Structure formats: structure tokens, C-alpha cells
Amino acid sequence: MIERRYVAWIGAWLVAxxxxxxxxxxxPPEPREGGWTRRADPFQHPPVEFPFTLEAAPDExxxxxxxxxxxxxxxxxxxxxxxxxxxxxxxxxxxxALVVVLPILGGDYSETDWFARGLATAGMATLRFDRKTxxxxxxGDFELAARRIRDSVVDVRRGxxxxxxxxxxxxxxxxxxxxxxxxxxxxxxxxxxxxxxDPRIDAAALVLSGGDFANVLECARDEVEVKxxxxxxxxxxxxxxxxxxxxxxxxxxIDPLRHAASLDPATTLLIQGRFDPIIPFExxxxxxxxxxxxxxxVLPSGHYSAVxxxxxxxxxxxxxxxxxxxxH
Numbered sequence: 001m002i003e004r005r006y007v008a009w010i011g012a013w014l015v016a017x018x019x020x021x022x023x024x025x026x027x028p029p030e031p032r033e034g035g036w037t038r039r040a041d042p043f044q045h046p047p048v049e050f051p052f053t054l055e056a057a058p059d060e061x062x063x064x065x066x067x068x069x070x071x072x073x074x075x076x077x078x079x080x081x082x083x084x085x086x087x088x089x090x091x092x093x094x095x096x097a098l099v100v101v102l103p104i105l106g107g108d109y110s111e112t113d114w115f116a117r118g119l120a121t122a123g124m125a126t127l128r129f130d131r132k133t134x135x136x137x138x139x140g141d142f143e144l145a146a147r148r149i150r151d152s153v154v155d156v157r158r159g160x161x162x163x164x165x166x167x168x169x170x171x172x173x174x175x176x177x178x179x180x181x182x183x184x185x186x187x188x189x190x191x192x193x194x195x196x197x198d199p200r201i202d203a204a205a206l207v208l209s210g211g212d213f214a215n216v217l218e219c220a221r222d223e224v225e226v227k228x229x230x231x232x233x234x235x236x237x238x239x240x241x242x243x244x245x246x247x248x249x250x251x252x253x254i255d256p257l258r259h260a261a262s263l264d265p266a267t268t269l270l271i272q273g274r275f276d277p278i279i280p281f282e283x284x285x286x287x288x289x290x291x292x293x294x295x296x297x298v299l300p301s302g303h304y305s306a307v308x309x310x311x312x313x314x315x316x317x318x319x320x321x322x323x324x325x326x327x328h
Contacts (some may be wrong), residue, residue, distance in 0.1 A: 003149065004256055005141060007308060008138070011057060012048065016167075020094035021299045022180040023297055023300065023309075024274075024296075024297070025295070025296070025297050025298075025310070026293070026295060026296040026297075026298075027295060028265060028266055028267075028269075028294050028295035029265050029266060029292065029293060029294070030325075032323040036166050038196065038197055038199065038262045039196075039197070039232060039262045040105050040247045040311055041197040041198075042197070042259075043150065043153045043154055043157070043194075043197055045074060045154045045157060046073065046094055047167075050071055050072065050074065050158070051071065051072070051260055052069065052070060052071035052162060053068075053069070053071070054067050054068070054069050054072045054088070055067060055068045055070075055176070057087075059209075059211050061117075061296070062114060063091060063120060063121045064089045064090055064091045064117075064120040064121065064125075065089070065091060065092060066087060066088070066089050066090075067087070067088040067089050067090070068085070068086075068087060068088075069085065069086040069087070069088055069159065069162075070082050070083055070084070070085050070086075070155050071158070072084070073151065073155050074151065074154055074155060074158060075147070075151045075154075075175070078148070078151065080132075080133040080134055080137070080145070081132045081133055081148065081151065084129070084130075084155045084158070084159065085125075085129070085130040086127050086128060086129040086130065086159060087113075087116070087126065087127070087128045088126070088127050089116055089117065089120035089126045089128070089173075090125045090174060090195065091120055091121075091123050091124070091125060092119070093123065095123055095124055095125050095176070096165075096175075096176055096178060096320040097123070097124045097125065097176060097177075097178045097179075097180070097321070097325035097326055098124065098125045098126070098127060098176035098178040098179050098180070099116075099119050099124050099125070099126045099127070099128070099179075099180040099181065099321055099325070100126075100127050100156060100159070100160070100179065100180070100181045100182065100191075100194075101115055101116045101119075101128040101129070101187075102126065102129055102130075102131075102156070102181070102182065102183040102184070102187030102188070102191050103128070103129070103130070103131050103184065103185075103186075103187050103303070104184050104185040104186055105131070105134050105135065105136070105185060105186035105223070105225050105226075106130060106223075106224060106225045108202070109130070110290075111184055111307070111310075112128050112184060112187070113128060114314070115182060115184075115314060115317065116128040117219075117316070118314045118318065119182075119318060121323065122179075122318045122322065123322075123326065124321060124322075124325060124326070125176060127159060129156055129159065131152070131186075131187075132151060132152050134148075135148045135149060135152070135186070135225075136148065136225050136228070136229035137229065137232075138227060138228040138229055138231065138232035138270040139232060139257060140229075140232070140248055141233065141246070141265075141305065142246040142249070142250035142251060142308070143246075143250050145229075145250065145251070146250040146251055146253070146254055147191075149189075149190065149251075149254055150254060151191050151192055153193045153194055155192060156190070156194055158196055160179065160198065160200055162265055163175060163176055164176060164179050164200040165177045166199070166200050167200065178202050178324070178325040178326075179200050179202055179325075180201065180202060180204065180324065180325050181194055181195050181201050181203075181204050181205040181322045182204075182205045182206075182207070182317060182321075183204075183205075183206055183207065183209070184207045184208060185207070185208045185209075185278075185279065185303070188206035188208060189209065189210075189211075189213070191204060191206055192204075192206055192209065192256040192259065192260060192287075192324070193254060193256065193259055195257055195261035195263055195264075195268070196257070196259040196260065196261075197262060198201060202267060202324055202325060203267040203268070203320065203321055203323075203325060204263065204267065204268045204269070204270075204323035205268075205269040205271070205317045205321065206268070206270050206271070207271045207273065207306075207317075208273060208276065208279055208303060208306060209256070209270050209271070209272060209279065209284060209287060210256070210272070210276075210279035210280065210283035210284040210286070210287050211255055211256040211257030211258075211260065211283055211284075211286055211290065212283050212286065213247065213251035213252070213254070213255050213256075214244065214247035214248050214251055214252070214255075215280075215283060216278070216279055216283060217230075217247055217267060217281075219277060219278055219279070219280055220246075220278045220279075221267065223278065230243065256287055257287060257290050260287055260290035260291040261290055261291065261292070261295065263291045263292075263295075265291055265292040265294035265295075266294070267291060267294075267324050268291060268294035268295070269290070269294065269295045269296075269297070269316070269317070269320045270284065270288055270294060270295070270297070271296075271297045271299065271304050271313060271316070271317075272284035272285075272288075272296065272297070272298055272299070273298075273299050273301040273303055273305070273306050274298050274299065274301070275300070275301060275302045275305075276301070276302050276303045276306075277302060277303060278302075279303065281298075283299065295314060295320075297313075297323070299312075299313075
């Protein structure tokens with residue numbers, strides 16, 4: 001007799017397959033003649049060489065090899081984040097396409113590794129970054145949160161300095177002429193800020209994405225990391241008005257909504273959940289509008305229930321990056 005839990009999983013997958021057929025997909029606009037114009041870059045970093053290690057990892061995957069990348073963070077005054085770490089997966093058949101993969105706010109890296117392995121199997125190298133420790137620090141404040149988000153943007157871009165062939169610092173045997181970026185949830189917000197200004201980014205896929213950091217924090221107040229952060233502020237005397245005021249004061253300047261106009265809508269893909277309670281659909285729609293209505297897929301899901309659509313999301317992401325990174 002089949003156990004109930006397997007019946008439940010089979011039922012969930014059947015619902016997801018049926019639901020994928022209900023996903024609403026909006027086509028991207030036509031590319032502009034002469035390309036897309038980005039605004040002045042507010043996240044620049046010094047283009048200087050820096051030491052790093054790239055160590056081969058034991059891996060028996062037939063499709064790709066794996067390395068661990070490590071280098072010092074630019075902000076050496078952050079005691080919780082002295083180093084940057086990432087996992088590079090390189091197809092054994094070779095490639096000149098790289099996709100940077102950015103994770104969610106907390107938990108493990110299972111979702112981002114799922115996408116990274118799939119893209120590497122599909123012929124694109126991937127560079128999956130670890131997140132900064134305690135972006136929302138229970139012992140910190142909004143100023144520290146904003147600093148760690150900015151540091152995340154800068155340190156990922158420094159990683160691209162090592163591998164993007166358009167970077168003067170790229171001296172590695174593995175160099176990539178075409179670069180994409182994939183971010184999930186919090187990673188999509190950081191990916192937005194990178195894709196909007198880094199000229200080496202040729203395509204972006206932003207999953208469970210949205211804007212208005214301050215409102216998202218309010219909607220996500222029961223999430224483990226957000227709850228601990230807000231409780232830490234309350235224990236130090238912050239009331240609701242001060243929390244709201246400082247959230248806007250420190251986060252509005254790095255809000256994806258403010259920078260989305262610099263995304264190229266012809267090469268950007270947004271994937272959002274119609275019933276997402278954490279990054280509300282309205283916040284996703286505001287981002288879509290601010291980004292000049294790029295291609296968008298709206299799933300009949302919430303935030304965490306989007307996991308049921310992983311194969312469908314993976315297929316659309318691979319299709320997107322293959323079109324913009326491999327077909328050149």
C-alpha cells in the first residue's frame with residue numbers, strides 16, 4: 001500500500017503541473033535600437049586586483065566540475081562577514097556563458113543549488129554565492145541592514161571582476177563573454193541592483209521579486225529572520241513609528257523600485273506568485289511597471305508554495321538564459 005505522504009506528494013505535483021498551465025506569461029518588449037541606457041552607477045567599487053582562492057571540490061557529476069571560491073570582503077570592518085564565498089560549477093564540455101545565482105534571506109541553499117546545477121547541466125557555468133551573515137541582524141539596526149545589502153551588491157560584482165571577460169582583472173583560464181544573474185526572493189532584490197547597473201550583465205531572471213523593502217518587511221514580519229530583527233529593535237525601545245521611519249530612511253535608497261528603471265526590459269524575466277503574502281503581488285507589479293514591463297510569469301502560488309513549480313520555473317529560466325547567453 002502506498003503511504004499517505006507519497007500520495008500527498010504525488011497529488012501536489014499533479015496540482016503543480018496543472019497549475020503551470022494556468023501561469024500567466026507576458027511577453028517582453030522589443031529591444032531598443034542601440035541597446036538600453038543605464039543610469040549613473042551608485043554601487044561602484046574600486047577596480048583593483050585582490051587575492052582569492054579557487055579550490056577544486058570532490059565531485060562526481062558527469063556534466064560539470066565544481067570549485068569553491070573565496071576572497072576577502074571589501075568591507076573589512078564587518079566582523080560577521082570578513083570573507084565572500086561562492087560555488088563555481090563549470091560544464092565539462094566548456095562554455096563562455098556564466099550565470100550568477102543569489103540565494104534567499106535564510107535557510108539552506110537547496111533552492112539556489114537546484115537552479116545552479118540545472119543551468120550547469122544545460123551548458124552554462126554558474127557562480128552561486130553564499131549570503132552575507134545576518135543581513136537583518138537581531139543585534140543591529142536598519143543602517144547595518146542597508147550596509148550589508150550594499151556590501152552584497154559590491155562583493156558579487158567583485159566576483160565578476162575575476163571571471164567576466166569584459167573585466168580588465170579577469171586573468172583566469174575560465175573567463176566568460178556572456179553573463180546572466182538569477183536571484184530568488186531576497187536574492188532577486190540584490191540581483192535587481194546588480195543587473196540595473198553592471199554593464200557585464202546580459203540577462204537577468206528575478207524570481208519571487210518585488211519592491212518596497214519597508215512594506216515587504218511588514219508583510220514578512222513573521223518570517224524567522226525578520227521576526228528576530230524586529231524583536232531586537234523592539235527590545236532596544238523602537239516603536240512601530242520609529243521602525244517604519246527608519247526602514248524608509250535607510251532602505252528606500254537601495255529599494256529595487258528606485259533602480260528598476262535601469263534594468264533592460266528586453267533581457268529581464270520576472271517570476272512572481274499571484275498569492276504571495278511575503279512579497280505581495282502588488283509589490284511585484286509595481287516593480288514590473290517600474291522596469292518597463294519586461295517578460296513576466298505569474299504563478300498561481302504563494303511564496304513557499306512556488307516550490308511546487310520548480311521544474312516549470314527551471315525550464316523557463318533555462319530557456320531565458322539560453323536565448324540571451326548561448327544564442328550569440
